[in-house]
Amino acid sequence: MRTLYGRISSINVQKAVWALAELGLEFEWVDKDGTVGSIDSPEYRKLNPAAQIPTIDDDGIILRQSNAIVRYLAHTYGEGELSPLDQQAYAEAERWMEWQATDLWNFLRPVFWGLIRIKPEDRDMAAINKNIEICHQEMALVNDFLEDRLYIAGDAFSMGDIPTGCAAYRYYALPAEPMSRPDLPHVKAWYDRLCERPAFQEYIMLPLE
Ligand SMILES: N[C@@H](CCC(=O)N[C@@H](CS)C(=O)NCC(=O)O)C(=O)O
CATH class of the missing domain: 1.20.1050.10 (Glutathione S-transferase Yfyf (Class Pi); Chain A, domain 2)
Structure with missing residues (x-):
């Protein structure tokens, strides 16, 4: 189970979703259009104490920071492709x-x-x-x-x-x-x-x- 949190209009969410798409990974997208409301909720803060987007939950691996998410996805699912071997x-x-x-x-x-x-x-x-x-x-x-x-x-x-x-x-x-x-x-x-x-x-x- 893989879940991405954050609205599409955020550059930092865009980085994560672009990496997911390039890798052909399926995911559930929470608050894609930003209508869910404040991310400053106790539930969201458990995932991301800074109450920022994006956050990804990759089968229990919770990651914040967009560039770290891109690196993680590249390493885990795109070795030799998104993550260069050279x-x-x-x-x-x-x-x-x-x-x-x-x-x-x-x-x-x-x-x-x-x-x-x-x-x-x-x-x-x-x-x-x-x-x-x-x-x-x-x-x-x-x-x-x-x-x-x-x-x-x-x-x-x-x-x-x-x-x-x-x-x-x-x-x-x-x-x-x-x-x-x-x-x-x-x-x-x-x-x-x-x-x-x-x-x-x-x-x-x-x-x-
Ligand atoms: N360094 C963080 C910055 C995250 C960040 O600033 N996210 C903004 C959106 S781009 C945010 O959460 N803003 C609060 C909000 O949208 O409510 C990252 O790269 O993920």
Whole structure:
């Protein structure tokens, strides 16, 4: 029995569900549309004391933290596929997963919140624009890295593409103005490859809300 908790509009839930879908794993999805109500319930806190989403219960193995969930699923069910066997490829996948969570997201999250979730009259455009500039600098790092490879870990799709791909979707789906995205041809080619994946289309390419 496998259960995923959390609404689809959360980037962190999207990472988990994309990994599940790539691996062809079946699961029950609790609160997919976010209508169940507060996750701050005593029952949910037993699973996730921080009352955050996602949480996965994989036949009694309870995991929180989206990137840890992606790694766990990749290791347990996708050795040699989502989880690369080659050490260097594996390390690159890990590296960019960390980059998404600890570098890029620090700047992309406030841009996403500022442009999508905060009312126009409450927006701090100076702060948003500053963060947009840093996002472009961060994405330029991936652009250089992807110059000679199809995916983050090399020539094959892997867990390294999942958190980064979820973030890339937001980067490209945010309004052209004020994003004014620079030309990043290798990122764009990689992103276009992700857009061809059925699971990416189903779970990630959703209207931003
Ligand atoms: N580092 C955590 C962050 C989890 C997190 O911030 N989740 C947000 C949604 S993206 C959340 O639970 N927000 C509270 C809510 O949706 O009620 C992870 O990667 O799983």
